Every structure is written in C-alpha cells, then in structure tokens.
Amino acid sequence: MTGSSIEIRGPRLLLRALRDSEIDEEWQAMVEADPMVIPALPDESAFRARLGRSGRLVDGELDLAVDLDGALLGRIQTFVPPGRPLPPGTFDVGIGLREHARGQGHGREALTLLTGWLFEHAAAEIVEGATDPANAAMRAVFQRAGWTLAGSATEFGREWAVYRITREDWRAQSPGAASP
Numbered sequence: 001m002t003g004s005s006i007e008i009r010g011p012r013l014l015l016r017a018l019r020d021s022e023i024d025e026e027w028q029a030m031v032e033a034d035p036m037v038i039p040a041l042p043d044e045s046a047f048r049a050r051l052g053r054s055g056r057l058v059d060g061e062l063d064l065a066v067d068l069d070g071a072l073l074g075r076i077q078t079f080v081p082p083g084r085p086l087p088p089g090t091f092d093v094g095i096g097l098r099e100h101a102r103g104q105g106h107g108r109e110a111l112t113l114l115t116g117w118l119f120e121h122a123a124a125e126i127v128e129g130a131t132d133p134a135n136a137a138m139r140a141v142f143q144r145a146g147w148t149l150a151g152s153a154t155e156f157g158r159e160w161a162v163y164r165i166t167r168e169d170w171r172a173q174s175p176g177a178a179s180p
C-alpha cells in the first residue's frame with residue numbers, strides 16, 4: 001500500500017496526493033486557519049515533511065488533496081494524535097477546505113470518500129473525528145455522513161465533540177460494501 005499513490009474518485013471530487021507546488025499553499029492555510037479548527041500550529045518542517053509523503057498511508061497517517069476539476073480545494077487527512085497512539089483498525093480524520101469551497105457539499109463528499117476507502121482498503125474498524133463543539137459546519141458534515149456523536153474529550157487543553165463511524169454502521173449505509 002505504501003508503494004503507489006492513493007487516488008480516490010467520487011462523483012465530483014478526486015482525492016489525490018498533493019503536488020510539491022501545493023505544499024506552500026497548505027502551510028499558508030494552516031497559518032491563517034481559525035484557531036477553532038486546529039488544536040495548535042504544527043512545527044513547519046514536520047508539517048512539510050508530512051505533506052511530502054502525501055498520497056501514501058504511512059503509520060496511520062495519510063494526507064490527500066481535495067481536488068475539483070484540477071483545482072485544490074483543501075486537504076483531508078488521517079493522523080495519529082501526539083501521545084495517543086491509536087489501536088489497530090482505528091483512524092482519526094481531519095479536513096479543511098478553503099473558504100470559497102465551503103457549503104457546497106464538498107466536505108461531505110470528501111469525508112464519505114475517505115471513510116469508505118479506509119474501510120475498504122485499510123482494514124478500518126472505526127473511523128473517528130473530533131471538532132470544536134461550536135463548529136456547526138463540521139458537526140453537520142459528520143451527522144449528514146452518517147457518523148454518531150460518541151461523546152466529548154479533553155485534548156490539547158480544550159474540549160472536543162467526538163464523532164465516530166464503525167465498520168458495521170458503514171456497511172449498513174453502503175449496500176454495495178464488501179463483506180469483511
């Protein structure tokens with residue numbers, strides 16, 4: 001799985017590796033992000049190195065560009081929270097779209113595509129995501145994508161609403177999904 005670059009196609013979007021030329025743009029988006037949506041600004045060189053590996057799932061971490069007709073709308077990723085290794089089969093997901101690309105269904109499509117890929121191709125059993133309780137857009141996307149509110153958690157000195165979808169939930173919602 002680490003050899004080839006992952007591409008996930010949906011009705012409108014393509015999730016693909018970031019191009020080298022897009023990494024500056026992604027760093028700038030992190031620097032300018034609303035503090036509500038990121039726990040803390042990451043170390044720049046670690047962030048750039050990580051995006052240099054995009055398109056490959058390495059130790060539970062995968063970064064993909066959200067692409068609409070060749071244009072970069074933002075990024076979706078799985079990540080391992082610092083100091084909280086995840087059990088096998090559990091993935092944590094995050095997403096950020098540029099302002100102009102929000103509110104048009106792209107967040108929901110991207111989340112559904114990545115989640116389906118994790119269950120189908122990466123032996124996921126549980127896919128989780130956390131958001132600021134005040135982030136109405138992200139909460140709506142989780143709900144509309146069939147995730148369940150699992151509770152709240154305190155991490156990075158803040159409270160987060162934690163959402164989750166299990167393999168069973170996903171299979172129940174995806175009639176074409178392969179049996180395990």
Ligand SMILES: CC(C)(COP(=O)(O)OP(=O)(O)OC[C@H]1O[C@@H](n2cnc3c(N)ncnc32)[C@H](O)[C@@H]1OP(=O)(O)O)[C@@H](O)C(=O)NCCC(=O)NCCS
Nearest residue numbers: 037096097102103104105106107108131136137138140141
């Ligand atoms: C959060 C984010 C990924 C959502 O993606 P999006 O493309 O804007 O959302 P969608 O257009 O797919 O919306 C999906 C559903 O959420 C609803 N929704 C979208 N924005 C909303 C808002 N601000 N308030 C309430 N509901 C909202 C939509 O109406 C839609 O519901 P519907 O299917 O019933 O119509 C995107 O807005 C974003 O990148 N925001 C900034 C970064 C961020 O907050 N990332 C998450 C950090 S945890």
